[in-house]
Amino acid sequence: MPELPEVETIKRGLERLILRKKITRVEILNEKSWRGLDARRVLGQEIVEFDRRGKALLMKLNNNLWMMAHLRMTGQMIVVGAGEKFAAGHPDGNFTAEMPSRHTRIWFEFDDGSHLYFNDLRKFGFIKLMDELGLQEDEFLMNLAPEPWAMSEDDFWARLQRHLNSPIKAVLLDQHIIAGVGNIYADEACFLARVFPGVKVREISRETADKLLQGLREVMQASIDSGGSTMKDYVRADGTKGSYLEKFAQVFRRDGDSCKVCGAKILKTRVAGRGTHYCPECQA
């Protein structure tokens, strides 16, 4: 679930709350949620740097090991401590639950008594501990494409040309082609570019491709810019749905509602194996 903007929001939150704190305890409640080196090697270490590549969150320790977290569909990072609770990632009621909750897979304790919880309902996500070499050789990171802002319109166009028989949405979701895009922003970018997500790349004009890339940058940046406050709003909302998507979504999960541009009814279908939302008038 969490896409690039959500992971960036998590990165900024963790930077603010647990940078330079020393890990005094780590508990792994689900073995498969931990990968790589022995977890005991994080004990006594401080987290000295946070980074993000696509949807992957990187945390550097002062012994030069790195923890890479990937939240996949249902991962969340929750910090409790210093009278504050920060939660970001997959938006469900766990934000307001007692920690650890039944979906907590891994948790850390810091020397000031605060805690970081990695929650993950479906157990697809993980935290992987690596040394510098392991980080360099990590398959996911090695094959990760540039992010929308690091990719020129020319480069994006050239990458599209290698997948002429794929639906455009499948290409937008492929992390080897462009990094950080998930189901929400793929649908939103297709709406902004006025293209149906199921259209084959072969049918996409250069002008539409440019609009897709620019739309991705625009909608993801807007989400990052409002991420912090919307996440906080969500936590305060006693388990009810937050206004996170409502703020900017033109089509995502708006099926049955009317298009904000033309008033037509937003439809939902299936493209590239994923639920896909679109306006039949704007994206004809």
Place this chain on the structure above:
DNA sequence: CTAGGATCCTGTCAGC
């Protein structure tokens, strides 16, 4: 090489 479908998991919801 690309393209498409199954798969990893748990939970919720719509429709009998």
Place this chain on the structure above:
DNA sequence: TGCTGACAGGATCCTA
């Protein structure tokens, strides 16, 4: 009420 199947903000593996 209870069952059943579809589906979910992701990525990989397997097959053709």
